[in-house]
Amino acid sequence: MTTIRTERTGVHVFTAVNDRGASVEVGRAGQEGVFSPVELLLAAAAGCVGITAEELVMRRTGVAPKVEATDVRPAGAHQLDGVRIEVDLGGVDEATRAEVVAVVNRAVAALCTVTRTLKRSTAVEMGVG
Structure with missing residues (x-):
């Protein structure tokens, strides 16, 4: 089983983290620096x-x-x-x-x-x- 945890880190920005510690920022379309x-x-x-x-x-x-x-x-x-x-x-x-x-x-x-x-x-x- 694969689980991704997300935590709010800003307005319309979440950080997604996998079990191996890799992370990516997810945000609203158009925001700079995030997917x-x-x-x-x-x-x-x-x-x-x-x-x-x-x-x-x-x-x-x-x-x-x-x-x-x-x-x-x-x-x-x-x-x-x-x-x-x-x-x-x-x-x-x-x-x-x-x-x-x-x-x-x-x-x-x-x-x-x-x-x-x-x-x-x-x-x-x-x-x-």
Whole structure:
């Protein structure tokens, strides 16, 4: 089980801390020096895809992938537009290129917990004490 604890550290600013002591500041969109919750979600999706794809791509091509996640706001609601992996495959043959795309797509579908989680809804509970 993974638990992230957040504590208010300022007006509309929270610090999120994991069990290993790593922390990140989360704040309202537009605030300087902090990630908004949506930006953290995009970073998590892109990071998960990148971590999943990295070794597969590097082993076959020697080229490090770059990953980008984009948010769109149709009718005022946030929606993950998608996650895009960029890899310069100009130096590899067509068969290797097709293999890299297929292997990465399978691995991300099977192993990337963030993008798989985003496909499901998340329950939000409020504890009142």
